Amino acid sequence: MDRTILEVQNLSGGYGDLIIVRNISLSVYNGNTVSITGRNGVGKTTLMRLISGSLPLTSGKVNFLGNSIAEVPEHKRFNLGMSYAPQERIVFDNLSVKDNLTLHYLETDLDRYSNLFENFPRLRERLGQRAGTLSGGEKKLLSFTRAIAEPSNLVLLDEPTEGVQSDNIELMAQVICSQKSQGRGFLVVDQNLTFLESITDTIHLLDHGEQVYKTDNKRFRGEIETRISI
Amino acid sequence: MEVFVTFLLNLIYISATLALIALGLAMVFGLLGVMNMAHGEFVMLGAYSVYVVQLAGQHFLWAIPVAIVICVMVGWLMEWLVVRHLYSRPFDTLLATWGVAILIRKGVEVIFTRDYKSVNQVMPGTIDLLGVSYPAYRLLLVALIIVLFVALFTWYQKSKAGLKIRAMVQGPELAAAVGIDTARLSRLTFIIGVSTAGLAGVLLAPLVRVEPYIGLDYLMSSFFILIVGGLGTLEGLLIGSTVIGGTDAIVSTVFDKTAGYMSVLLISILFLWLRPDGIFYRR
Amino acid sequence: MKRRDFIKTSMAAAAFTAASQGNIFSAMAAPKLKVGVMIPLSGPAALFGPSTKNVAQMAAEKINSGGGILGRKIEILFGDAGLPPAEAAQTALRMWRGQGCEAFVGMHNSAVRGAYNNVFKGQVPYVYTPNYEGGECANGVYYVGETPAQSVVPTMKWLAGEKKLKKFYLIGNDYNWPRDTNVIAKKTISELGGKVVGEEYMPFTVDNFDSSLAKIKETGADMVLITLVGGASVTFNRAFASFGLSDKVIRLGTLIDENTLLGIGAENSKNIYSAASYFANVQTNEAKAFAKEYAKKFGSKAPVLNALSGSAYDGLIALDTIAERAGSLSTKKMDSVAEGSEWDSPRGRAKMSNRHLTLDIYLATAIGTNFKIVKTFSRQDPGNFCKA
Known part of the structure; x- marks a missing residue:
């Protein structure tokens, strides 16, 4: 049974008067991954920030689990069941890795992370370290781990593989696929098409802030590459 | 020897009280980026709390809850009506909080007139320490300030709320993404900041003059300390207080008070010029 | 509030304030003698303003009940002397040339006195009331404070x-x-x-x-x-x-x-x-009567009387006495008769000597x-x- 988790209709927005993305519509169903790709600077991150609530909408609708969340502040979307791993400033540099993983829970134990630590043992080794001392790829893993472990229906991942080693990228894809099978939905922005092909059900191509191509075909790599290189 | 011990005690006393005075401003500016020009007025409200409590014939210690209640209420209103709309607009905040400062000052003037209010001494008399008789209350005050700073530091480093504040200061967007209500947390931080200013006013009231305009002096001293110490760290605050208090004490003792005051101004100017971020800077 | 509403309201308020200061209504009454009383209304010395303001009104009533100065009832206009000297001088100039003050009484620091001297240049009588360092004897200025x-x-x-x-x-x-x-x-x-x-x-x-x-x-x-x-x-x-x-x-x-x-x-x-030369509880008959009247008029919670308000009261009495003696408000005439002027006040018997006062001093x-x-x-x- 396909239940709609996220429904975005004719969404436009940006920074103040400057509109970056226009007229975007997409839906994420449970057990599905919707991906967004495109060249740098076409508005992918802006779109994610509009959906996560970091930026206010200019027009359009965002429904989450059947209710409009356009007016819901960002921190409350977390409680509704939306996880978000942003593209930049992805961890709290001054806090320890452990604090990064626990500050938003009442309990400070790490039980919820035990499975994820199996995949990414480096994080467990560095629990006491300041997150600012991690490499860029390790920070991405930390941010990914934090978002995945949250008890949410939808996970927004913005460029999760940037700077991450290839064997860890494969592990990330595996984690996403197993989570999908448990009914979670994903909205992923990335430029690594190999990674995207292994997780995606529907992909959207963005250019100059507009949707230019969409396909449910799982083998989209050739088509997307031709369109991007034009 | 006796002269030296007195000097040393004076140095510790002035550094500790300066740190106490600047604490609230350092918190609000370091954590929220708000230059609260009404900082001194909260010190003043604290001092008047003591006056009111003593007028009602109650014990000095009652002034602490009274001051905190007043500062929480005024601080909450101020944040809700004015400050929250102006986060990340430093110049606007500066002007707006200056307006609030005038309002508080005039309000107190209307209620209590401009007359000096006398606050009874707490623990009058002196204590003999290392062969020097030193005002007892000053010694108590220094001890209280140390306890306060240790408690605050521990709270900030160890508690969940402290952790969330540190997270919010570092990355407000990420903090919101993990479900932290940054608007509420900012308000809490602001209220805690102004309440420490009120507490400073309570503790200093037995030593200083009490009238509606004392806030300006406290704002000025706090500025000097933040200029030297930098913003946003407790270490910076303590070092700033010691540098300012120490320079003033040493130069005033060797030369005179005018030279002492000049040297404080000179140091502040040098810091603004050569190290505009202060000794400790981390953001 | 809209911007336009705001402007309207403030203009109305300004007009009302101007009217209530007497510029409009007093024009219809008999020509009063306007005396500028310069006291710190702002700044650090403003603390000393309120009680001085009260006693100035008391002095004016006393003078008016005795027929005023030179047969004219006096009206007091207060000016802020708590400003930096240059601004305080501007205020005084405005009151003198603009609002028509014909005499001044001032309670403020020496820097402001210097600025006023430069404005008045001895052309308008000016009584300087607080205690000060001494050493001055400017034309048209009468010093009633202690040296x-x-x-x-x-x-x-x-x-x-x-x-x-x-x-x-x-x-x-x-x-x-x-x-x-x-x-x-x-x-x-x-x-x-x-x-x-x-x-x-x-x-x-x-x-x-x-x-x-x-x-x-x-x-x-x-x-x-x-x-x-x-x-x-x-x-x-x-x-x-x-x-x-x-x-x-x-x-x-x-x-x-x-x-x-x-x-x-x-x-x-x-x-x-x-x-x-004055304390609130000086026990002479005159001082006691003065303190009693003050309490009756302004209540027991009024700003306390002190040496500064005591001498400010004397300032208006001095102006009255010397002007009556000279029969004129011309500073030349007043200067020539000031020496030896004598009167009784809450501070005791005062006698002008070299433009200053011989006084009783209390410790x-x-x-x-x-x-x-x-x-x-x-x-x-x-x-x-x-x-x-």
């Missing part, structure tokens, strides 16, 4: 004799009144065979006196002459007592008024002496937050500054 020759010299001599004082420490704020006062004090100390063990001048912004207190203790001073002003005096005296110095060391000040003493507080006021000691007069020095000469 150091009156307040410091006799009281210091008497205290030194009574208490066997030898070592003197002088501390004041850094401007001409404390410095000039101390020049005279030092002369007196050397006449007494005493020794000045310290002399310090504090910037106005200073609120920590620890290093000075350490020096006072170290030098073993047995009297401190305080010429600190207002808040600085309060903070200094509180810290002084907290170090336990108040038991051993005598403090004398010529600007420790009732207000300052309230701020210092009962526990810190031991062995404080203050010298002035009071602090009992808690009240003053008790311990000695009266009658008919003190202000000194002659008009020779040159």
Whole structure:
């Protein structure tokens, strides 16, 4: 049974008067991954920030689990069941890795992370370290781990593989696929098409802030590459 | 020897009280980026709390809850009506909080007139320490300030709320993404900041003059300390207080008070010029 | 509120304020004599404004009930003298040339007096009322405050004799009144065979006196002459007592008024002496009647009477007396008859000598937050500054 988790209709927005993305519509169903790709600077991150609530909408609708969340502040979307791993400033540099993983829970134990630590043992080794001392790829893993472990229906991942080693990228894809099978939905922005092909059900191509191509075909790599290189 | 011990005690006393005075401003500016020009007025409200409590014939210690209640209420209103709309607009905040400062000052003037209010001494008399008789209350005050700073530091480093504040200061967007209500947390931080200013006013009231305009002096001293110490760290605050208090004490003792005051101004100017971020800077 | 509404409202408010100050309505009444009373309404000295404002109104009523000055009822306009000198001078100029004030009475510092002198240039009578450092004799200016020759010299001599004082420490704020006062004090100390063990001048912004207190203790001073002003005096005296110095060391000040003493507080006021020509509880019949009337008019919670308001009251009486004697408000005529003018006031009998007043000076000691007069020095000469 396909239940709609996220429904975005004719969404436009940006920074103040400057509109970056226009007229975007997409839906994420449970057990599905919707991906967004495109060249740098076409508005992918802006779109994610509009959906996560970091930026206010200019027009359009965002429904989450059947209710409009356009007016819901960002921190409350977390409680509704939306996880978000942003593209930049992805961890709290001054806090320890452990604090990064626990500050938003009442309990400070790490039980919820035990499975994820199996995949990414480096994080467990560095629990006491300041997150600012991690490499860029390790920070991405930390941010990914934090978002995945949250008890949410939808996970927004913005460029999760940037700077991450290839064997860890494969592990990330595996984690996403197993989570999908448990009914979670994903909205992923990335430029690594190999990674995207292994997780995606529907992909959207963005250019100059507009949707230019969409396909449910799982083998989209050739088509997307031709369109991007034009 | 006796002269030296007195000097040393004076140095510790002035550094500790300066740190106490600047604490609230350092918190609000370091954590929220708000230059609260009404900082001194909260010190003043604290001092008047003591006056009111003593007028009602109650014990000095009652002034602490009274001051905190007043500062929480005024601080909450101020944040809700004015400050929250102006986060990340430093110049606007500066002007707006200056307006609030005038309002508080005039309000107190209307209620209590401009007359000096006398606050009874707490623990009058002196204590003999290392062969020097030193005002007892000053010694108590220094001890209280140390306890306060240790408690605050521990709270900030160890508690969940402290952790969330540190997270919010570092990355407000990420903090919101993990479900932290940054608007509420900012308000809490602001209220805690102004309440420490009120507490400073309570503790200093037995030593200083009490009238509606004392806030300006406290704002000025706090500025000097933040200029030297930098913003946003407790270490910076303590070092700033010691540098300012120490320079003033040493130069005033060797030369005179005018030279002492000049040297404080000179140091502040040098810091603004050569190290505009202060000794400790981390953001 | 919309911007336009805001502008309208403020214009209406401005018009109303202007009207209520009498510019419109008084034009229809008999020509009153407008007297500009310049007192600090803002700034650090504004503390001294309220009681002075009250007594000025009392003096005006008294003068008007006796027929006014030169047959004209007087009307008081208050101007702010708490501004920086240049701005205060602008205000005075506006009141003189714009609003038509024909005489001025001022209670403010010497810097503002200098600025007013430059504006008035002796063309309009001006009574300067607070105690000051002495030394001036400008045309058209009448000084009714105490000079150091009156307040410091006799009281210091008497205290030194009574208490066997030898070592003197002088501390004041850094401007001409404390410095000039101390020049005279030092002369007196050397006449007494005493020794000045310290002399310090504090910037106005200073609120920590620890290093000075350490020096006072170290030098073993047995009297401190305080010429600190207002808040600085309060903070200094509180810290002084907290170090336990108040038991051993005598403090004398010529600007420790009732207000300052309230701020210092009962526990810190031991062995404080203050010298002035008026205290709120001077026990002469005139002073008692004056204090009673003040309380009746302004209530028991009114700002306290002090030496500054006492002499400000005298300022208006002086203006009345000299103008009546001259039969004119011309400063030339007033200057020529001022010498020897005499009147009674809450401060006692005052007699003008070299444009200053020969006065009774009281030495009071602090009992808690009240003053008790311990000695009266009658008919003190202000000194002659008009020779040159």
